[in-house]
Amino acid sequence: MTDDDTAPDPGTALRVRVNGAVHELQVPGRLSLADALRERLHLTGTHLGCEHGVCGACTVLVDDRPVRSCITLAAACDGSDVVTVEGLAGPVADAVREAFAAEHGLQCGFCTSGMLMTAVDVVTRRPDATPDDIRHELGGNLCRCTGYVNIVRAITRAAADLGTITADAGTAVTIGGRA
Ligand code: FES
Numbered sequence: 001m002t003d004d005d006t007a008p009d010p011g012t013a014l015r016v017r018v019n020g021a022v023h024e025l026q027v028p029g030r031l032s033l034a035d036a037l038r039e040r041l042h043l044t045g046t047h048l049g050c051e052h053g054v055c056g057a058c059t060v061l062v063d064d065r066p067v068r069s070c071i072t073l074a075a076a077c078d079g080s081d082v083v084t085v086e087g088l089a090g091p092v093a094d095a096v097r098e099a100f101a102a103e104h105g106l107q108c109g110f111c112t113s114g115m116l117m118t119a120v121d122v123v124t125r126r127p128d129a130t131p132d133d134i135r136h137e138l139g140g141n142l143c144r145c146t147g148y149v150n151i152v153r154a155i156t157r158a159a160a161d162l163g164t165i166t167a168d169a170g171t172a173v174t175i176g177g178r179a
């Protein structure tokens, strides 16, 4: 409790790497990571749907783990490495994007940035995931258009394609394109 609870929030210093670039920001303690990305850094590829941690449209990677950025405080990401859909790069991301296009894994596209982030995580972590596994992994990402069938096909295809790509290239797979 302070003497004056109506005093403006002086903010918190935040140093965060986003898509490979380091940013130093002063953020209100209650600012969400989603709002920091969209309003401070103009990375509007991260979408906001429910803003309650339910729909997964706002999913980004923080230190290689998918998180819902609408319920993650920006200040809690101090020192973290964040990847948004704008920063997805590398063989996993390429395979996932190409598979979503080939399998028609989107319609309106509103859920797609969050779906891609989750898909990259799934393909990286569980390259042998079955369609049932993928459906389970997608439990935190809602899509109102596709019925999920083509999204599951796309993730399955990306994992299969990536197996071919990495076997051909003999390279290790990295999430979000980072070594
Ligand atoms: S907008 Fe974050 S989970 Fe829906």
Ligand code: FES
Residues within 6 Å of the ligand: 105, 106, 107, 108, 109, 110, 111, 112, 142, 143, 144, 145, 146
């Ligand atoms: S493609 Fe429209 S919500 Fe998923």
